[in-house]
Amino acid sequence: MHARAVAALATALAAVAALLLPVSGARAVDAQRPQPVVVAHRGASSHAPENTLPAVDKAAALGFSWVENDVQRTKDGELVVVHDATLKRTTNVERLFPGRAPWNVKDFTAAEIARLDAGSWFSLAFTGTRVPTLDQYMRRLEHNHEKLLLEIKNPELYPGIEVQILKVLANDGWLDQRHLASRLIVQSFSADSVRTVHALKPAVRTALLGRPDTADLHRYAAFVDLINPSYRSLSAAYVAAVRAHRGPHGAPMGVFAWTVDDAAGARTVAGYGVDGIITNKPEVVRAALTTV
Template sequence: MRIARIAGLVVTSLLIVSPAAASPASDDGPAVIAHRGSSGIAPENTTAAVRAAVRQRADVVEIDVQRTSDGRLVNFHDCTLERTTDVEERFPGRASYRVSDFTWAELRTLDAGSWFDERFAGEPIITLRDVIRQLGRTTGLLAEISPCGHYAGTGLPEQLAAELRSIPGDVDDALEDGRLGVQSFVVADAQAFQAAMPDVPIGLLDAERPTEAELLELSTWADQVNPQFTVTDQALVDRVHELGMEINVWTVDEPGAMRRMRDLGVDGIITDFPQSLTLRG
């Protein structure tokens, strides 16, 4: 599968290895990419969701990278904390509830699980390194640079590159084999990460169908075009491949849509329910 070259970061004692080599899902269809972990059955971007995705044999776990006020890289999607944590109860009256306005010590006190189900009460926010430690030998990591506007120009892509470089283990071999995947909605952030870590394949997310001019421009520097599945058809998949790029579609949760995307020949399917693909048959 072509997806193997972008599949992500997999860790045993923080040693990076290829996820596609061990996962049966990659042998007979697109790579199965767990959206914020197995977020259909567990609170997104938590240990519970990551571990569920690993149990369900997802090829890759997709996460969202943000930064705390004291510089820690954490796994959290929304720009603010209200939807998926008890931040307003724990820190009433704060002027801002952006992730970037809280220290890591403060974020660690939040309950990021009860909003989903009381069974997950007390699930904490976790760091990028926490995710990496939980993935084991067979699951990759696709890291999305947060598109929240307040990070613009603050060096988040460069910090992500520095963090990945700092992981002990056989990083040089992993880079040579192309085992890391990073994506962004923001062209400037994708290009900044590429400049900081040019050997790592980079993908551009898009909610709209890219034009021919955009595809031609992307083909000069990007490795992946990752559109919303609703704008994806055979012509787009074929054109992306003709231009030497890969295509991962998001967020595909209905079985019929999964089958359609598989039949189009996409390289990866980003889904809240990875078990729908990995546990088939």
């Protein structure tokens, strides 16, 4: 009787302790899992103009090693770091080239884009900031000892861009084992583009942007290491479903959630068990995770 009483008391105490555990988001963050990495979206884009060298410098100054960027191609074949298909929002292209609407990246040469001011739209303090080439961008990341989540933007507009990107990465020393193991992920919304990167250079870690159906995840596992959905489409069950599959490098597929800019959202997706959080406000996310 005494042994049964002790066992019952232990069970009751365990239940009470469980009720007292803090919960963040949908569930308590698993203490055994590492915290999600924080990825500065387009660099520290709430502090400096997105996808520019000052933005990645600011991310480094704030103590964030991971940054995200977007890569497209000029009319004469240069790879440049810019998000939109058009240059209108983030440069003074309308003023310099008023007769060339809609100002698509693919319709301008590298020399023409190099003339554009890509900073004053954000703040006069950044007047004269330029659209960087991918080569310039990679060299700055290397100087800053940063890591890169590289997005192939609009690959359907730029046939063969995957080969070009890999060539630049190789020339800049980013396809050696040290970089491939922990400093580079290539992603796209286009499954075909990601599949092409994997076929060309299987050692590169890859990610698919979006939220494919769970029934289709096994198909992507052949060439994708991560599934990176909008955080609003996520749940703990979906993250678990992704992680139940092993990617092309033998590890469980991961999940980076985008774009989380508030503390509550950061805690919620961390509670789901994501591996990374992509954010315009990395310091807000970092503070939220350190208080979990």
